[in-house]
Amino acid sequence: MELHAQEGLLTTSPSGTAPPRVLVATAVPVERDAVARAFDGTPSRVPLPAATLARLLPHPGGAEYDLLAAGVGPGLAAASTAGALTAAALRGTPYDLVVSAGIGGGFLPDAPPASLVLAEEITAADLGAETDGAGGPGADGTPGFLPVTDLGFGTVTHLPPAALVRRAAEATGARTGTVLTVSTVTGTARRAAELRARHPRALAEAMEGFGVAEAAAAHRTPVLEIRAVSNPVGPRDRAAWRIGDALAALTVAFGKLAPVLESWNPHDDRTDRD
Numbered sequence: 715m716e717l718h719a720q721e722g723l724l725t726t727s728p729s730g731t732a733p734p735r736v737l738v739a740t741a742v743p744v745e746r747d748a749v750a751r752a753f754d755g756t757p758s759r760v761p762l763p764a765a766t767l768a769r770l771l772p773h774p775g776g777a778e779y780d781l782l783a784a785g786v787g788p789g790l791a792a793a794s795t796a797g798a799l800t801a802a803a804l805r806g807t808p809y810d811l812v813v814s815a816g817i818g819g820g821f822l823p824d825a826p827p828a829s830l831v832l833a834e835e836i837t838a839a840d841l842g843a844e845t846d847g848a849g850g851p852g853a854d855g856t857p858g859f860l861p862v863t864d865l866g867f868g869t870v871t872h873l874p875p876a877a878l879v880r881r882a883a884e885a886t887g888a889r890t891g892t893v894l895t896v897s898t899v900t901g902t903a904r905r906a907a908e909l910r911a912r913h914p915r916a917l918a919e920a921m922e923g924f925g926v927a928e929a930a931a932a933h934r935t936p937v938l939e940i941r942a943v944s945n946p947v948g949p950r951d952r953a954a955w956r957i958g959d960a961l962a963a964l965t966v967a968f969g970k971l972a973p974v975l976e977s978w979n980p981h982d983d984r985t986d987r988d
C-alpha cells in the first residue's frame with residue numbers, strides 16, 4: 715500500500731508494495747528505545763544532516779517506522795521533526811503520519827501515573843501574552859493570559875485525525891483529551907489549577923507535542939500525540955516519579971497502536987489539514 719499524504723488519500727500503489735511510513739518523534743533516546751521495544755528486529759541507523767533516525771523495517775503488510783529522538787522542548791522538537799520530514803520529502807518518500815510520543819505529566823485524578831493519554835487536541839499552553847487586562851487577572855490575583863491567536867498570530871492548537879484517535883484509544887485503553895505543550899514544567903498546585911481552568915479538557919502536559927505538530931502541519935501531514943504518564947502535574951516531587959512504569963506503558967501502547975496505524979484510512983477522517 716502506498717499513502718499519498720499530500721492528497722490526504724490512502725491509495726494502493728501499482729506495485730502494491732510500498733508500506734505506510736510513520737515518523738515517531740520522542741524527546742530523548744530512552745523514550746525512542748521504549749517505542750522500539752514494541753517491534754521485532756533491531757532498528758537500522760539512518761543518518762540525517764542534523765539527527766539520526768532509527769528505522770524499523772516493516773513486517774509484511776506493516777508500516778515502516780522511523781524513530782527520532784527529537785530533543786526536549788517544543789523548539790528543538792519542531793526543528794528536528796521538520797528536518798526529518800523535509801529529508802523524507804526530498805528523497806521522494808514522505809511520511810504519512812507523525813506521532814509525538816513520550817512520557818508526560820498527568821492531571822489528577824483523570825490521568826494518574828502509568829496511565830496513557832492520547833491527544834484530541836495538541837495545545838500550546840504558554841504561547842501568548844500575560845495580562846492583567848483582558849483575560850485576567852483571576853479573583854485570586856493570578857494573571858490573565860491571551861493566547862497568541864488573540865494577538866493575531868498563528869495557531870495554538872492542532873487537531874489529530876478524530877477517527878484515528880478514537881480507534882487508537884480503543885486499542886490502547888488511553889484516555890483522550892487535550893495534551894498541553896509547555897516550555898516550563900508545572901511545579902505548583904496553583905499553576906496546575908490555572909492550566910486546568912483555562913483548558914478544562916486537559917489530561918496531560920509535556921514539552922514537545924505542539925512543536926512536532928507545527929512541523930507536521932507545515933508538511934500537511936497528520937499528527938498524533940501519545941503520552942505515558944510519569945508524574946502528576948503539580949507540586950514538584952521527583953521521588954514520586956514513575957519513569958520506568960511510564961516507559962513500559964509506552965512500549966505496550968505501541969504494540970497495540972501499530973495495527974491501528976497500519977489499517978487507518980484517512981479518507982473519511984477529520985484532520986488538521988482539512
Ligand SMILES: O=C(O)c1cccc(C(=O)CC[C@H]2O[C@@H](n3cnc4c(=O)[nH]cnc43)[C@H](O)[C@@H]2O)c1
Pocket residue numbers: 741742786787816817818819820896898899900901919920921922944945946947950951952
Ligand atoms: O525537575 C523537575 O521538576 C521536572 C519535572 C518534570 C519533568 C522534568 C523533565 O526534565 C522531563 C521533561 C521531559 O519529560 C516530559 N515530561 C515528563 N513529565 C512532564 C511534566 O510534568 N510536565 C512537562 N513535561 C513532562 C517532557 O515532555 C520532556 O520531554 C523535570
